[in-house]
Amino acid sequence: MMLDLFPTLVGIADSKTGNIAAAVVFVIVTLVYVRSGHYELSDCPGVSKTFTDEVNCRRVLQAKTTNDEHKDLRIALTSRAVPNQRLTVAFGIDNAFTTTSIEKRKSFKDQSISILHRPSLNSGWEKLHFGLRIMIRDALIDKSILLVPLVQSLTLRITLGVLFDLDPVQIPIGVAEELASDINDIWLASKCGSIPIWRTQTRTHMLLRTLISSRNPLDAAENPMNFILPAYETLWRVVLRCFIEIAYRGPRANRTIWRQAIHESLSTNKDESIALAKVSADNIAREALRLYPPTRRVYRYESNLNTGLPEVVAADIEACQRNETEWGADAKTFNPDRWTTIDDPAKRLLAFGDSPFRCPAYNDFGFRMIILLTGALSEGVGEDWELQSDSGDELPEWGTPLCSARKAYSQVRLQDMRSCN
Template sequence: MEPILLAFLTGFILAQAIRLAKNHNIPIETHYTALLYISAAFYWLNFLNDWGYSTIGIALFITLGAWVGDMPGWLLCAPVVPAKQEEKCFRTAEVDECREVVKSGTPAGEAKNAIPGLEARARPNQRLKVAFGVDSCFTSSDERACKSFRDGVEKLLYVDEAEWINYGDAARATARQALDVESDSTSLFSVVQLMTLKTMMKVLWPDQFFEHITNEQISTLAHEVNLQWLRSKEGSDNSDDPFWNFDKQTPFKDAVKTVFPDWDETDSKKNPCNLILPGYETMWRVVLRCFVEVQLKESFFEADVPVTAAHIAKEALRLYPPTRRIYREYHDAAGQKTNVSADIEAMQRDPVIWGDHPKLFLPDRWIDIAEGYDHGFMPFGAKPFNCPAKRWKNVPMPFGISMIALLVGALIEATQGKWTIHGNFPDKTHPLDTDREAYGDATLQRL
């Protein structure tokens, strides 16, 4: 019986040693593990065959010992949870550091990023690829593909004044339709989401006719995009195949397919979300907060100062940037990874840059600021990754500022003297909450 026990203990001890090595982060490749077991088996086969034991019997007892040895609960192999290596992180709100983060992903005081700028941007955005099935400049490090995507977007955004009149007509009509309800109360979220997405559909798909698509279907898509964004950000499932994987979100995919029935699901480059995310998802929250600020603090219209729609839109972009933080990935020469972020919201509220009351919505601060000013103002990113919506030179109208002003103006016109806002808003001495779900219960109440 003793030789059989020795075979069993051999398998047991080998399994224990391998388990301990792995628990303490000592790398043991699978083929080396197999080699250990095979070597032990051959040794005992040679030795025990002389004792008259069968080859199969010896192999079985070594295997049995290994199986028992790999079970949790034994003194030697009790799970030792290795200390998880903390990911290095760097966040800054300092202007020059923010620019460098956006440009190359390089933190302050570090050598130049070992990975290219496009790749430093694309890596943190892979979540978008999983959640929305997109393949765009935000998720790709292919320089040619990124240039092609950007060129296509610029052609859509840089249009003449006549087209802007059409956008205005569309926004006004949508605002009236959204408020044409029997109830004396309606969701502010829903109205703003519908207006923003439907108007941006006219911009981004100018040759496509959506007359057969109802406002309800567009609202459903807008709502599903928002829900999917929140699901992907909550961080409770970071597996390789999370529950919020695009392919698993049937209601979301159905909403996309309803509004874009010709969408080929197998072609990620033609996914409508490639344009919906930067064109709608990043804009509607700015429109919402700008509208609320105007409704709550109309006093700047009464002041004897020439405040314009552009000033109001810029102040909304300053206080409530579309992207609160811009993320990059940094690798040093040794390959050590650091998660890097530029805190745009904090930078744009810095009293050193913006003087008194940097957290208050004061559009008149822009009266004496020159066009194109960007020191501490980066709602559309920074070179070389400026959003096309930022451009103000050699274009009929700067798209981002103009579209926010247009949508807010259309909603003010539709509600003026007819509807008022209700919600848990802060007093006039504090900014609005910038959490993505904040004011989800805010309503427009009929007067």
């Protein structure tokens, strides 16, 4: 196997010329590795090291082998692309997360930035909020409803509306629920073992064509999953847990303040809401992203400095952002107040990654989507709905984080207590 050549080839890296040669070899060998179909045929590659401290997590996010390294962007892209190749098999995508092409990466990033700017034009956020209220009102006609499918379908419909300029209210809820379920199932199956092959997911293709007829899901360049996966998949789990925290966890006085802050941000100018609220809506979203990062662990593929052998390293973002040494004794408690005393919030929060791979949503869009969806849900249920769960799916005591597992709380229901009187 070509990877066996690494010890010999990297051994020449005793000079500047040798370092360049080793870097070139790294790209060539890993590209061969990617294109060999390895991920389709075998188990997930083993992780050699997992980091939980902020310094090393940031280094991994930046795709650096050492803290003072300035890696060529092509090498950094390869470092990110290799662990993500399972996604090309499972979802047929070709985007910034899976490519080693600088040009493709730039094109995808530019398109993403343009798309994320849409809600700021022509009262787009207000229209999305209006549509969400309609969708939530219609969903809550049933007096008992599973929470996870509700959050998934709402998040997916709003995401599709933004990404493909659709009216989310016109997206059939049944189609959205089925597509959300398919995405979740494929994602779970792709984590290890025998990865499902995208071309065999005919039902998912049909659902995508029903919603976005102009794009061919079997064409890697056109596949709508290129944008759906990084947008929707990283959002719904944060929204789910943020909603549970502000509506059903912690002291009632805290919940009242949190909900008021979010509701004000949806009904008034954003700057005014920050001045009016004791806790800003942005800090609530920021705290949800800290405690429940959308990507719990980030993987990079690199050459070991000592052996020259390729290895996969991981940044455990979840553990890092819950570290009591870094965040205090209440690090595992949902506490938006903590952000009022942090000088540089953007630097401390790792949920959006780091340069050169910082998510385009980090400036404003990510916060506003969390606030929009969480706030609309909170408005919709008011004080009349309670959470009920089957045995084994109860919420932990406040001060203990909610379970981050993808299948967690699948049996939790929203129950209209007025129907029980």
